Amino acid sequence: MDGKCVRTPFGPPPRASLSLVEITEAYGIVWAWHHHNGDAPSWQLPDLDLPSDHAPVYRATDMAGHPQEVCENSFDYGHIQPLHGVEFLGEVSPPRADGPFYDINIKLNRRMPLLGNLQHLVSGKVIGLGGICVVVDLAQVGVRSVNWVLATPIAPWRIRLHLAVSSHVTWGRHFPAVLRSQASSGAARAVSSGMLVALQQDIGRDFPIWHHKKHLVHPKLSHKDGLIGAFRKWASKFYPPTSRGTAGTPLVAHRPSLPNGDLERCK
Numbered sequence: 399m400d401g402k403c404v405r406t407p408f409g410p411p412p413r414a415s416l417s418l419v420e421i422t423e424a425y426g427i428v429w430a431w432h433h434h435n436g437d438a439p440s441w442q443l444p445d446l447d448l449p450s451d452h453a454p455v456y457r458a459t460d461m462a463g464h465p466q467e468v469c470e471n472s473f474d475y476g477h478i479q480p481l482h483g484v485e486f487l488g489e490v491s492p493p494r495a496d497g498p499f500y501d502i503n504i505k506l507n508r509r510m511p512l513l514g515n516l517q518h519l520v521s522g523k524v525i526g527l528g529g530i531c532v533v534v535d536l537a538q539v540g541v542r543s544v545n546w547v548l549a550t551p552i553a554p555w556r557i558r559l560h561l562a563v564s565s566h567v568t569w570g571r572h573f574p575a576v577l578r579s580q581a582s583s584g585a586a587r588a589v590s591s592g593m594l595v596a597l598q599q600d601i602g603r604d605f606p607i608w609h610h611k612k613h614l615v616h617p618k619l620s621h622k623d624g625l626i627g628a629f630r631k632w633a634s635k636f637y638p639p640t641s642r643g644t645a646g647t648p649l650v651a652h653r654p655s656l657p658n659g660d661l662e663r664c665k
């Protein structure tokens with residue numbers, strides 16, 4: 399298939415065609431490759447050993463914004479406490495940029511209903527500028543959860559943000575053997591549905607900021623702002639060399655005014 403229109407219900411097809419992108423499926427997600435020159439993929443998705451008992455549950459929201467801004471949020475340690483109400487306890491290991499991937503491992507303290515303070519590890523892998531995989535290890539309650547934050551550009555300066563969650567429950571081994579697989583999957587899916595609501599509420603606090611923020615080439619950063627500078631330097635590799643500004647800052651800085659409008663829920 400080459401994307402050309404081959405027939406219509408009304409007569410001879412017009413000379414029309416769709417542009418094609420290469421796709422692949424991984425982790426229960428369909429990924430599309432885009433290159434400004436139409437070049438073939440120059441890197442592959444990583445092999446991830448993700449704890450999951452079922453296909454991801456997901457929801458999507460349309461908003462103004464840019465994938466780079468969504469990824470940058472993960473490196474902005476300074477906003478975690480004031481915006482999300484979660485205590486940042488520090489990095490578990492040094493952040494590591496490796497080609498098209500960027501790993502961060504941090505420890506957070508989150509106050510949970512009925513459970514009180516819950517310290518937990520958060521392992522994040524940024525995959526290009528298109529996806530963030532965050533594994534949340536809630537060992538105290540026997541849950542490991544994979545949270546995906548996926549920003550897909552759908553128009554200039556507009557994105558469709560998919561949030562997707564899949565989980566693994568360690569207490570599935572307590573189910574009767576004959577039911578174990580199905581019961582574990584059902585329990586994990588129920589956990590993921592709850593986690594997805596929590597993720598939507600948590601990241602929903604970022605939505606108005608992503609929707610309205612303006613990109614500054616030279617933001618006034620303090621050392622508490624985390625890795626924003628390092629992230630931007632790394633992110634510049636995903637832009638054509640001719641669009642890069644000074645100090646590795648891509649042309650994304652020269653964005654037009656964002657359109658106004660309410661965030662839209664994609665059904």
Ligand SMILES: [Fe+2]
Nearest residue numbers: 471477481604
């Ligand atoms: Fe955030």
